[in-house]
Amino acid sequence: MQERNSATKLSEEVRSLELEKYLLQLEVDGLTVVPPEVHNFGMDRIDQMSALILEYAEAMTGTKFTLKDGPLSKLIFPEVKAGLGGQVPKDKSPGQFLIQQLGRKHRVFRDLAINPVALELIRCLIGRKVTRFSSHNSFVKWQGDWGYGPSLGMHADQTAMPLPWGRSALNANTNWCLTDYTKEGGSFAYVPGSHRFGTPAQYPQAVEKAVPIEARKGSLIVFHGATWHGAFPREIPGMRLSVANYYRHVGIQSQEDINGTFPRELADDCDEPELFRQLCGFNDAFPYAEPNQPVPQTA
Numbered sequence: 458m459q460e461r462n463s464a465t466k467l468s469e470e471v472r473s474l475e476l477e478k479y480l481l482q483l484e485v486d487g488l489t490v491v492p493p494e495v496h497n498f499g500m501d502r503i504d505q506m507s508a509l510i511l512e513y514a515e516a517m518t519g520t521k522f523t524l525k526d527g528p529l530s531k532l533i534f535p536e537v538k539a540g541l542g543g544q545v546p547k548d549k550s551p552g553q554f555l556i557q558q559l560g561r562k563h564r565v566f567r568d569l570a571i572n573p574v575a576l577e578l579i580r581c582l583i584g585r586k587v588t589r590f591s592s593h594n595s596f597v598k599w600q601g602d603w604g605y606g607p608s609l610g611m612h613a614d615q616t617a618m619p620l621p622w623g624r625s626a627l628n629a630n631t632n633w634c635l636t637d638y639t640k641e642g643g644s645f646a647y648v649p650g651s652h653r654f655g656t657p658a659q660y661p662q663a664v665e666k667a668v669p670i671e672a673r674k675g676s677l678i679v680f681h682g683a684t685w686h687g688a689f690p691r692e693i694p695g696m697r698l699s700v701a702n703y704y705r706h707v708g709i710q711s712q713e714d715i716n717g718t719f720p721r722e723l724a725d726d727c728d729e730p731e732l733f734r735q736l737c738g739f740n741d742a743f744p745y746a747e748p749n750q751p752v753p754q755t756a
């Protein structure tokens with residue numbers, strides 16, 4: 458009798474963490490949703506992250522936020538150049554903003570970024586030894602009449618990379634749902650199987666074929682960098698909070714300058730410092746700040 462899976466190249470980690478079905482869905486749909494009892498990060502730490510993000514949101518905007526009511530005062534957005542959903546009309550409110558560089562703010566976000574289940578699925582997409590961090594952000598979202606507008610902000614994360622895209626992901630992403638995700642609550646949207654088209658999001662198909670990811674608080678969404686995705690506007694009171702831990706192939710530029718500027722002592726303050734440092738790219742050959750090649754000298 459052949460041992461189960463002996464002819465396939467499933468990693469020891471995939472087998473021991475029992476991730477086969479999530480990996481299959483990633484392969485077929487370009488996205489999977491992992492429930493809290495499988496990634497095991499713990500609901501206490503999910504709630505801890507929500508509370509921290511509400512604190513940061515208040516410090517950044519000057520307005521208190523609650524999960525039930527969103528921002529307690531009216532917020533005015535600065536005029537910015539067009540983002541994911543294009544230019545926001547003057548009479549509309551995006552109802553969302555980003556909190557960046559979470560890995561520098563609290564250990565819980567560093568431990569989240571190396572959650573074994575999330576990292577294993579990402580490494581299956583990008584490659585075990587060549588996976589690195591790109592950025593650690595929170596999408597803070599409340600009731601608003603725009604969100605990303607009618608385009609739903611549909612895009613593929615690895616759009617900056619020239620075509621043709623190969624089979625391996627150049628970027629891959631995790632969105633941790635810190636609150637329940639429902640369509641009317643402004644959930645994530647994606648086109649199943651779109652990672653196999655191997656192109657940036659095409660319109661109008663990306664919007665027409667978009668389906669919501671409805672998932673309970675604590676769920677982990679993992680998706681390929683070629684998967685077309687965006688989000689629905691939040692039509693109901695309250696908030697949708699997520700943490701997006703975004704990863705890259707070692708050869709791809711990171712969003713946050715983690716390699717160059719992430720505080721080394723913070724990298725050591727987490728569940729697995731050696732792994733965290735490797736994902737930061739601290740020991741990578743590139744980019745170098747000073748000449749690093751041996752130079753021959755006169756004998």
Ligand SMILES: O=C(O)CCC(=O)C(=O)O
Pocket residue numbers: 596614630632644645686687688699701
């Ligand atoms: O939920 C959203 O607003 C979209 C998230 C997204 O595009 C991403 O994490 O790459």
Ligand SMILES: [Fe+2]
Pocket residue numbers: 612613614686
């Ligand atoms: Fe994205």
